Amino acid sequence: MEKEILEHGLSWNRRRFLSTMSLGIGSMALGSLLMPDLFRGGIMDDEAMTPGLPHFAPKAKRVIYLFQNGAPSQQELFDYKPKLREMTGQEIPPSVRGNQRLTGMTANQASFPLVGSFVDFRQYGESRTWISDLLPYTAKIADELCIVRSLYTEAINHDPALTFIQTGAQQGNRPSMGAWLSYGLGNENKNLPAFTVLLSRGVGNGQGVYSKLWTNGFLDSVHQGVQFSKGEDPVLYLRDPDGLNRKDRRDMLDNLAELNELSYKTFGDPEIVTKIKQYEMAYRMQTAVPEVMDLSKEPDDIVKLYGPDCLVPGTYAANCLLARKLSENGVRFVQLYHQGWDQHGNLPYEIAKQAKDVDQASAALVIDLKQRGLLDETLVIWGGEFGRTSYTQGTLTKENYGRDHHPRCFSIWMAGGGIKPGIVYGETDELGYNIIRDPVHVHDFQATILNQLGLDHEKLIFKHLGRRYRLTDVSGHVVKDIIA
Numbered sequence: 469m470e471k472e473i474l475e476h477g478l479s480w481n482r483r484r485f486l487s488t489m490s491l492g493i494g495s496m497a498l499g500s501l502l503m504p505d506l507f508r509g510g511i512m513d514d515e516a517m518t519p520g521l522p523h524f525a526p527k528a529k530r531v532i533y534l535f536q537n538g539a540p541s542q543q544e545l546f547d548y549k550p551k552l553r554e555m556t557g558q559e560i561p562p563s564v565r566g567n568q569r570l571t572g573m574t575a576n577q578a579s580f581p582l583v584g585s586f587v588d589f590r591q592y593g594e595s596r597t598w599i600s601d602l603l604p605y606t607a608k609i610a611d612e613l614c615i616v617r618s619l620y621t622e623a624i625n626h627d628p629a630l631t632f633i634q635t636g637a638q639q640g641n642r643p644s645m646g647a648w649l650s651y652g653l654g655n656e657n658k659n660l661p662a663f664t665v666l667l668s669r670g671v672g673n674g675q676g677v678y679s680k681l682w683t684n685g686f687l688d689s690v691h692q693g694v695q696f697s698k699g700e701d702p703v704l705y706l707r708d709p710d711g712l713n714r715k716d717r718r719d720m721l722d723n724l725a726e727l728n729e730l731s732y733k734t735f736g737d738p739e740i741v742t743k744i745k746q747y748e749m750a751y752r753m754q755t756a757v758p759e760v761m762d763l764s765k766e767p768d769d770i771v772k773l774y775g776p777d778c779l780v781p782g783t784y785a786a787n788c789l790l791a792r793k794l795s796e797n798g799v800r801f802v803q804l805y806h807q808g809w810d811q812h813g814n815l816p817y818e819i820a821k822q823a824k825d826v827d828q829a830s831a832a833l834v835i836d837l838k839q840r841g842l843l844d845e846t847l848v849i850w851g852g853e854f855g856r857t858s859y860t861q862g863t864l865t866k867e868n869y870g871r872d873h874h875p876r877c878f879s880i881w882m883a884g885g886g887i888k889p890g891i892v893y894g895e896t897d898e899l900g901y902n903i904i905r906d907p908v909h910v911h912d913f914q915a916t917i918l919n920q921l922g923l924d925h926e927k928l929i930f931k932h933l934g935r936r937y938r939l940t941d942v943s944g945h946v947v948k949d950i951i952a
Contacts, residue, residue, distance in 0.1 A: 520654035522922025527886025527951070528847040529656070531649065531917065532791045532802045534830055535849075536822075537630065538675045538809030539878070541856035541871050543900050544585045544819050546879040547617050548598035551898040552858055553584025560859045564901050569624055573812060573861060574872045580859040582899065583869045586816045595890035602823035605831035606881075611890040612834055612843075613881045614950050618894020618903045621854050621875045621910045626675045626810070629853035629875065633910050634681045636939040643685035643930075645914065646801035648939045649921060650691040652928050656798030660760065661694040663801045664794055666787040670808030670825045672818040677805045686932040689739065693803060696761065696790070698782030760793050774832040785829035792836050795846055809852055812861050813870035834883050847885025847920050854878050858901045877903045880913075885920045888952045911944030919946045 543549060560580045574580070589598045593610035606613075623629035628638035635642040643651070646663035655662040665682045682693025732740040763779060763786065770789070771778055777785035784806050791802040806826055811818045830850055837843040855878025856871035877896050883889065895905040915925040918939065925940045 523924040526922030528920040529845040530795050531847045533849045534804050536852040537807045539852040540809045542879040545600045548589040549900040555582045556584045583860040603827045605828045609831050612883045614887045615881045615892045617879045619908045640680040643687045647684045647691040649801045663693040665693045665695040665803045668784040668806045671821040672808035673810040674807030775828045788829040788833045843884035848883045851880025858899045911940040915944035916947045
């Protein structure tokens with residue numbers, strides 16, 4: 469068998485030549501003289517870090533990101549604007565709108581009438597935070613939340629904005645945030661992946677989600693997010709086929725590992741080593757995943773906390789409960805995507821349904837983590853890819869309206885993980901259209917998340933194709949005012 473592999477390796481290519489040339493001290497010296505970067509591609513240098521070690525003491529160990537795909541309207545949820553309601557039907561002042569880039573859906577509108585929120589807001593907690601009546605459960609944890617009302621992005625359409633906030637770039641093929649954390653900090657549980665993904669969908673217009681959002685990009689494929697699905701097979705192709713027992717599977721993997729090791733000795737491709745690791749992880753996951761995905765043993769008080777939907781596989785509530793279980797079992801980054809927030813029309817009806825879908829379970833997750841002593845070490849994030857316009861899209865009626873995409877400002881909330889509780893950061897103008905205090909760019913947001921896990925965003929680097937890449941590209945500042 470070894471002879472066959474060696475014969476196959478006689479088809480000399482660049483990879484074979486370079487890996488063979490690197491054998492021996494003399495060959496390494498020659499290779500480094502001919503190609504100075506030969507031994508540095510994908511290897512972190514002195515400007516970066518050692519995988520698995522933070523740069524400084526972390527405030528959080530893990531992240532649960534409750535991503536609301538489609539862009540929730542901040543005016544209906546977290547950014548209370550009585551003046552906007554007062555001016556409903558009036559044209560947005562040119563001084564406010566300025567020369568904002570518009571989507572093709574509203575660029576040709578004849579007018580841009582303002583529309584205030586149909587829902588009332590109230591102040592909650594000792595922090596006296598304004599929160600919409602659409603979110604009664606979230607309102608109860610107001611003093612646990614840091615609401616950022618001044619996030620902004622350059623992207624105006626869903627795909628680039630979603631890709632940007634998840635990967636730090638508007639184009640694809642870049643590592644996602646979870647992949648960067650897996651690369652920088654490694655895995656806490658050898659039986660589960662460091663980065664997992666859960667999907668759910670509400671009643672509204674759902675923008676698609678796709679695997680490039682949890683890709684490893686140019687990092688080793690071991691860092692890619694693993695999607696968990698509802699049903700009997702939460703991870704596809706993980707279960708042994710009929711007629712194959714555990715011993716047979718173990719023997720098969722051992723033989724496959726020997727073949728891969730021979731191939732690695734021949735070609736020197738590090739992805740072969742990664743593949744061996746992935747097979748072994750899959751083998752261990754066969755036991756660990758069914759146990760962690762089983763919600764039937766959750767006590768009645770937990771089911772009541774999250775709501776009855778938490779026992780229905782594939783729902784947002786079930787995924788929030790799974791996120792808690794995955795996180796407490798050492799999964800570094802749990803990413804939820806809940807689709808249905810793209811409300812260009814029929815917003816009052818659809819956003820009420822969407823809010824009801826996520827409100828109880830989102831609050832329950834924070835409460836559950838806190839009562840287990842896990843909130844301090846778990847950073848929970850709730851939000852979408854951009855905001856919504858203060859003017860209506862299409863015809864404005866008393867009962868119905870919609871809002872277009874708005875990258876200039878939007879709201880998210882964070883809880884736990886060393887973030888200050890019970891505060892509101894940033895401010896928009898009285899119409900909720902422009903930021904007037906404490907702007908937070910997407911790269912600032914990403915830098916702050918990494919900071920909470922003990923990572924310097926300027927040092928979390930991977931060299932690829934001659935360039936040093938990072939999640940925050942060439943910008944980003946930690947938002948120190950929201951850190952406890």
